[in-house]
Amino acid sequence: MALLLKRFYEGYFWLMSEVADPRANDYFLMSSPIPTILIIILWFKFILHWGPDYMKNRQPFDLKKIMIIYNVIQVILNVYIVYYVYLARNVINWRCGEIDYSNSYWGRKFLSIAHLYYMLKILDLIDTVFFVLRKKTSHISFLHTYHHFGMVILAWVGTKFVGGGHSYFLGMANAIVHTILYCYYLLTSYDSRYGKLIWLKKFITQAQLLQFAFLILSYGQLLFQNDCKYPKIVSFFFVPQNIFMIILFGDFYVRNYILEPRRKKRQAAAKEMEIRKNYNKSF
Structure with missing residues (x-):
């Protein structure tokens, strides 16, 4: 057990010091994964227990x-x-975007954008907090929670290790x-009526x-x-x-x-049929 812990300890510091982008340490919450892990734990505790x-x-x-x-x-x-x-459309190679680990303008700009993206994924967690405070916990599905906490982890890892290059396409999309x-x-x-526009909700899921x-x-x-x-x-x-997503x-x-929609259409058809039957019986 002691040997296993030692290997884990050595592997962790090898990742953080030898593999990670040292420039990432200049940015908020990036020197260690612990703050991000704590944020996710507190988020889960609030949305699943404390908040409800x-x-x-x-x-x-x-x-x-x-x-x-x-x-x-x-x-x-x-x-x-x-x-x-x-602005960077001509800077990145669409076939293979290699990471610029230098302190050049675009090298630093891509890293700062990656960090902003990570901060946005943390900000996204507030969506679920709103659900809890508005007592709309039915919206807190496995898909919702998995997607949100997974994106926070992914964004932190991306900024820490691959903040640039082909990662550009993830941020873009x-x-x-x-x-x-x-x-x-x-x-x-602004107006809850917009939430009833099925075509708009459908379009967002398609996107x-x-x-x-x-x-x-x-x-x-x-890979090829x-x-x-x-x-x-x-x-x-x-x-x-x-693929999983x-x-x-x-x-x-x-x-x-x-x-x-098919279920609702069948229900509407069955209801209309029942009305017609009752109407015919009345005569």
Whole structure:
């Protein structure tokens, strides 16, 4: 046991000192994974236990103004990332984006954008806190929690080890989708009627599925390039992860936008048939 702990200790410091990008230590919460792990643990404790227990005998909070401000901030920050993605369109090789670990302008800019992306994933956790405080815990599904905490971990690891290069494409795809997503959330927080627009919700889920497919292709093709210096271990992890996300989001899409409308259509048809039968009986 002592030997195992020693190996773990040595492996941890080898990763943090020899493998990690030393520049990442200059950024908030990046010197150690412990603060991020604590944030996730506290988040889980709040959304699963502390929050629901606190709200059990209370009325839902009216968070309309806070949510509008929150969604505006999310839109602005995601648009900022998209803007720099656009500026860097000729800097990154779409076939193989190697990481610039120097202190050059784009080397540092990509790392700072990666860190901003990580901070946004932490900010995303507040979505679930809002669900709890508004007593909408039915929205806190396995898909929701897995996606949120997984993205925080992924963003921290990405910033710490591969803050640049081909990681650009993850930030690009995700920031575009989240700009659309938080514009929708902004509309629904302003007027709940927008939340009933099924076509808009369906479009957002389609955009998310398209994002995962794009990332599978983008990172998958790196596995077949022997001359690309971007770490292939990222693709070995990231491709299966995005396949899993397609399965989860695909299941959500099928259940909510294909099977559910069919079920409602059958119910409406059965109800209409019953009305006709009762009408005919009356004569």
